[in-house]
Amino acid sequence: MSLDVRTIALLGSLMTAALVLILVVAQGRSPRLLRDSMNLWLGGLVALLLAQVLFGLRGVAPDMLSIVVANTLMAAAFVGLALAVRRFLAITSRTWPLWLPVALIAVLMYVFSALLPSYLVRLCVVTGGMVWVLALFLRPLVGSLRRAGPVGQQVVLLSVVIAIVTLLVRMLAFVFGTATPVGLLDGTLANTATLTYLSIAPLLATVGFLLMCNERLMDEMVRLSTLDALTGAYSRRALTDLSERALAEARRYRRPLSVLMIDADHFKQVNDTYGHNAGDAVLLEIMTRLKATLRAEDFVGRIGGEEFLVVLPATPEEEAMRVALRIRERIAEQTLLYGREEIPFTVSIGVAERDPGEANIDLLVKRADDAMYAAKRAGRNRVLAASAVAAAAG
Numbered sequence: 227m228s229l230d231v232r233t234i235a236l237l238g239s240l241m242t243a244a245l246v247l248i249l250v251v252a253q254g255r256s257p258r259l260l261r262d263s264m265n266l267w268l269g270g271l272v273a274l275l276l277a278q279v280l281f282g283l284r285g286v287a288p289d290m291l292s293i294v295v296a297n298t299l300m301a302a303a304f305v306g307l308a309l310a311v312r313r314f315l316a317i318t319s320r321t322w323p324l325w326l327p328v329a330l331i332a333v334l335m336y337v338f339s340a341l342l343p344s345y346l347v348r349l350c351v352v353t354g355g356m357v358w359v360l361a362l363f364l365r366p367l368v369g370s371l372r373r374a375g376p377v378g379q380q381v382v383l384l385s386v387v388i389a390i391v392t393l394l395v396r397m398l399a400f401v402f403g404t405a406t407p408v409g410l411l412d413g414t415l416a417n418t419a420t421l422t423y424l425s426i427a428p429l430l431a432t433v434g435f436l437l438m439c440n441e442r443l444m445d446e447m448v449r450l451s452t453l454d455a456l457t458g459a460y461s462r463r464a465l466t467d468l469s470e471r472a473l474a475e476a477r478r479y480r481r482p483l484s485v486l487m488i489d490a491d492h493f494k495q496v497n498d499t500y501g502h503n504a505g506d507a508v509l510l511e512i513m514t515r516l517k518a519t520l521r522a523e524d525f526v527g528r529i530g531g532e533e534f535l536v537v538l539p540a541t542p543e544e545e546a547m548r549v550a551l552r553i554r555e556r557i558a559e560q561t562l563l564y565g566r567e568e569i570p571f572t573v574s575i576g577v578a579e580r581d582p583g584e585a586n587i588d589l590l591v592k593r594a595d596d597a598m599y600a601a602k603r604a605g606r607n608r609v610l611a612a613s614a615v616a617a618a619a620g
Contacts, residue, residue, distance in 0.1 A: 231417050232282050238425025239278035245432050246271050252436070259446065260439050263314035267435055270306025273299045274428055281421070293339045297352045298332040300424075301359055307431060308363035311382065314438060315366050324362055327355035346400060353397040360390050378441050381434030389427050396420040454528040456506055457513040465527025465535060469587045472539050476580060483539055484546035487576040487594035488516075488553070490532035491606040496569060504564045505532075508571050515556045519549070535591065543579035543611055550575045550609040558607055574601040578612035 249271060253264045280287060280296035305324045312319070334351045338344045364386050370379035399416040452464035460468060469485070476483035490496075490512060497505040509532060516526050516534065526536045536553075538546050554575055561568040576597030580590050593612040600615045601608040 231412070231421055232284065234418065234421045234425060235278050235284075236282035238421065238428075239275055239282060241425060242271055242275040242278055242428050245428060246275060249432070256439070257443070257446075260314075260442065263310045264439070266306055266310035266313055267432070270303045270310060271428060271432070272303075273306055274303035277303060278425070289339050290336075293348070294332065294335045297335050297348075298328060301328045301331050301352070301355055304356065304359050304363060307435075308359065310435070311363065311438075312366060314435075314442070317366055324359060327358040331355040349397055349400055353393045356393055357390055360386050360393075364390075376438065376441050378434050378437030378439070381437060382431050383434075385427050385430035385434060388423065392420050392423045457510055457528050459513055459516075459534060460525060460527035462527060462529045465525070465529065465537075466587070468525055468527075469535075469537050469591075472537050473580065473585070473587045473590070476539065477583070477585060481540045482542040482579055483537070483590075484541045484543055484577060484579045485538065485590055485594045486536040486546065486550050486553070487578075487591065487598040488512075488534040488536065488573050489575075489598055489602070491572045491574055491602070493532040493571075496571060500564065500567055500569055504567070504569060507564050508562055508569060511562050512557060512571070512573065516553060519553050519556055535594075541579075543577060543613060546577050546579060547609065547611055550577050554607065554609050572607035574598055574606050575609045576601060576612065576615075577609065 246268065249264065249268045253261065253268055256264050277296045277299035280292050280299070284292040284296075286292075305328055308324055309321065331352055335348055338347045338351065364383060367379050367383040367386070370376050370383060396416040396419070399414075403416075452461055453459065454461055459465075473483060475481070490508065493505065493508070496508055509528075512534065513526070513528075516536065520526065520536065520538075523540075524536060524538050526534055529535050536549075538549060541549070554573060558572045561570045563569075576594040576599070578590055578594035578597060584590060593616075597610045597612040597615045601610040604610065
């Protein structure tokens, strides 16, 4: 038994209803970083569900509902999905270009159904408005087409591209075809194919969106495993891997490599005097000032309570000393305003450059660590090079 257009629309509404239920359950268990975008996606699916039900009631429900409201809801539904993607990607551009075609569809569908009835004009209006919305939907996803781009975004993009092509082919088939269009329930190949795909498209797009969410969660897990939760510096394990690779590259290309061991002075006193939250604020401020001083190719990790290790690729000791002095000055020159308190803080820094042929990153870090402790013994708020410490000892 062949399916008519009304049946296809109602079956599509059942499929969308199932997606809504799935998203309701998933949204309730989703982490906060995904919740806003999932709410917008869910809202879009609900609007689409209502539109599909009204399409299925064409000829039964009043035209105001089954034509004007149904098409307006369908356009609004895809606006909701587009806004969900924009929220997910942290895009804050204006939204009125998305809502304008929805308003135009509402007005023009009323005019050409109640005042000047014309199915062909309504078809062109809704196709033009939907293509407008879907094109804006596509725009932030185009970047996913790059090599190894996010698969979830590619799936959503593909589902939207097919929807645009389907809508345009349907309109062109009626505009340039020999058959006179009667209405949505006219069981032409164009109508059947379009409503069939628009029933499947929400499933494809939602699968893509959920893949996007899964990829974001995976990225967040990687981030949490490689970055210090408080400061955003690399974790000790991640820093070890990066440092070993940097050392191997320095040996391979015979380039210099230096490291800075940085320790906050009198940090226990800060915790005891102002509280541990204030101590955390000091560490975060140290990291902020480090990032403001370092180059993009440098990397920094937190390797202990108040200790940071900076790796400076392609940097000899003399230049590393200048970097360390800038860091010390930037940190010491300004206190941290915490609540009503001004907290002064300084750092001691040890600098070490890899020796020719040195293949053990631990030995390099140990020499920087020894220089840092020598700086503390010399009075703190100082920078000392491992070579100077060795010369003084020898």
